[in-house]
Amino acid sequence: MIHLMIFLPLLGALLLLVTPRAWREEVAGFVAALTLGLGLWLWRDGGAALYSAPWVPALGATYSVELAGPSLALALVTALMTLVAVIYAARRIENPGPLLALVLAMESALLGIFAARDLVLFYVFFEAALLPSLLMLAIYGGPGRMRALVKFAAYTLLGSLLMLLSIIGVRYYGGSPTFALADLVRFPVEGAAQTWLYLGFLAAMAVKLPLWPLHAWLPDFHEQNHASGIPDLMGTLYKVGGYGLFAFALPLFPDASLELRPVLMALAAWTALYGAWIAFRQTNWKRLLAYAGLSHMGIVGLGIFSLNETATVGALYLLAFQNVYTGALFLGVGMLQERIGSVDTRVGGVMTQAGALSGLTMGLWFASIAVPGLAGFIGEFSVLLGAYQVSPWLAFLAGLSTIAAAAYALTAFQTTFWEARPWGAVRVADLRQTEWLVLGLPLAVAILFGVYSAPALNLIQPAVRGVLSALGGT
């Protein structure tokens, strides 16, 4: 079942290539819904246990997959948001076949990232997800897409290269028989080598987190992607750095994570504030969302690096659910762009004509700036509270981003949706048909998991306790 869930979207993507044009939306939607259904079924059964089989014995690579705990939470969110993306693509894009295929292929790779329990397998999925996201940018991107594409690819591939070296190094210096996580943990690397290997691994994850100063690809990537926001949504899901650090770096490099904790926490706290502050200046919705996402990821990083239980739980909670509302906000920007032909934040008065679009966007923004009662708050508050126990000043620094977040979000919202519609401006139509679902469903999820968090906490908390107790930290 777990294998089916991982590879079903890829099969669906291949199937789309031979499907008649008229049926492609339906097939893609069916595959995405089925994947989500499989995920929910797995969830009901308490997750999929570890499955391991040799894959490339000569290299020591195994095919080890498991969907439980935070992996399952992230996989479910991925499946949900892919379904939302497919629904929106079917409505928004003329002849969406290739885009749908890429979205589904990317879903497979992302699910693989979360399921992988073998470093080589993880690396393969990690790189595999890059292909569809590059292709989406290359095919559907804006006029400056090549520059953005090169930058994105250069950052990612450079990071990946260092990660690959680390992966090989971990097995070489530790002496593990395979690359499976379970084996690697039994043969830990000691001493200075661990720190260097951690840094190598960190390079890839910091690009993907992203962490200042390795974030420069992010604003361009989002600005240049297709105006519908669908590739941006998938790109948001691809920000798996926080997960990679939690699932692999903490168990494999316990001493190094403790040693580098102050530096990394400082970097993450700075990223949170820096992103929020720059977002205040942006007049392009997509760049603004990119920097807002950067700020959130700084908070995620702060939680993971702090090695505090509450903070780590919060970081994974935030990582999972920021996909929901940030992703939906990108699609909301897409809807705005479809109506007024611009992603500028100074349009004015949209709410006077499109109440539902504006209202749902506002709700999603409140989730994003961590208004309590919505999903963003549980993550952000837990991270800051936990980080405060480790380092009060850094928690304060990152906490300043909550003020900046209110400033950038409400300013951009006001100049776009509030105030008056300019003279003679085009009339804005309100939400139609499935668009309600595209924005409403994520908002409902954000409210549900902001009020009733137990289902997600039950997935995340035991795993965090397990990892951190093995670490012996606080």
Add this chain to the structure above:
Amino acid sequence: MPLFLLPLLPLVGFALLILFPRLFPGKSGGWLASGTVLASFVIAVTRFLGQGDEPAREILWTWLPGMALNANLSVGFWYDQLSALMALIITGVGFLIHLYSVSYMGHDRQFTRFFAFLNFFVAMMLVLVLADSYPLMFVGWEGVGVASYLLIGFWFSGRNSEASDRDIREASDREGVANSNAARKAFIMNRIGDLGFMLGMFLLYRLYGTLVIPELAERVDGAQVAAAGVELACLFLLVGAVGKSGQLPLTTWLPDAMAGPTPVSALIHAATMVTAGVYLIARSHFLYDLAPGASTWVAWVGALTALYGALSALNQHDIKKILAYSTVSQLGYMFLAVGVGAYSAGVFHLLTHAFFKALLFLSAGAVIHALHEEQDVRRMGGLRRFMPFTHLTALMGVLAIAGIPVWSGFFSKDAILAAAFAASPLLYVVGLGVAFLTAYYMGRWYFLVWRGEYRGSVAHPHEADGLMKVPLGILAALATLAGFLNVPTFLGGGHAFDDYLGRAIPVHGHEIPISTEWLLTLLAVAAGVGGLLWAAAEHRRRALATGPLGAASANALYLDRVYDGLVAAPSRALAAGLDVVDRGLDGALSGVARNSAAPGGLFSRWQSGFVRTYAVSMLLGTALLLGYWALRTIGGGA
């Protein structure tokens, strides 16, 4: 009846009204919203009547990771005398204001949306006062902030955004921008306070290992914690309280918040939400009792804000702005009271202030309605002839806030001044001076609006209709009589209110000889009467329109401009600077990346044609790598 019904009913009202506005044609949405709040009020009364001495705690479901004693924090409600009282005020005054709004907002295009937000506000405010833990209180805390944001910005595009006349439309556009800015300013300044509140929670958790209020109250006694830690935590909480209650230095958003519809000003920015800071400190009394330093800070913040508000109110010309600065000033009194440990006096003033200030705002709303949105007091005057009923209710409010004996404000203000006297003579002098100024500016408000010649442009101002009269009448009665709930001993009273609240919050009695107390009372009455007489004398001389202090008062002591210069402008500049740097960083770092990724020789031939090749080669490389592994898999026979 379970406590969760209290916030749930208005929340359901909100959900229905916001999701299905079409189901509620005409004024039915307003009636539904009023009905849910009335139902909550009935529940609050039932619970109040059946209340025992022991506080009740009702736990619902798990919510936040950790944060309670070795457990996950749960959503739970806590019902003691303080929350009972707050729930009664919120639902009672809230219901009256809902009722008033059905008439007041009757012609607004977004009538149903208004009541949805109003219901949302009541629900969040109830969560705030019923919460059994600080994080849950924070839900209500920011929830009312969101409601306040939505309602201040209710006319976000101006009230004539569909007008076809160009001049009207442009004026409306400007109004829209001003309203939106006011709403945003309120939210952001509140967020500054909220960060303080959050830091306070983080520190409390660090000190005591829990954020559940009853657990904390229990542990505070036994735990060995450095005094500096408690002091700091209390100061952090004070920052939060200052933000929400519009105290110095985070006060400037509250006068701007008058951009919202008048019932909103009455409910949110006078009677309930802005008193949340006072509630927070009273609720945390067990911490402040251990932190004398922080308590002194609370008292002085309150005293200075009371003075600041009173000075700023002296020369305002907007009928609502005078009341807004007056609210700032009265909230300062409450902070002063809880700062010197007189929690009961502070909460009692909260109660009476909720009555008389809501009354004054609603009376002002009736005037604004009658004069077709005119808000300048210089263009009013003599309205008592046109609106005798509203005039009478407004007069009750003025007498109450001026502290004239038997009206409610007299008793509550007197208790605060006595407590201030016992704590520090300097605080007392400030408090007494503010009482004098209060009586003056409220007298000025009264004479300019209701007495003298009619100076307006509307031919026949009309009296408020029946639906608006009911809340005005009830509130006028309460503003007049509520003081008898807490008649002090030396006046032969039973101080019932102190006894009731004392079961939840210990009342620290102060030792003042009865003769001194009589003297203090006489001084306070003299200040009130003196202020009113001063205003009356100025009225005779027809010199009231220009109040004392001139431009300094009219510009609220220039605080806004100071903040704009010191904080807002530099922040914007820094954001712009960082943006430029970030785009630059971009270039520098991707240069490095290219340098290390691409062979050095090729780097010198970098040009646009090459970019594409480079990208494609990377794609191909990755694809090849993947293909290699795939082949190995098949070949390896795994």
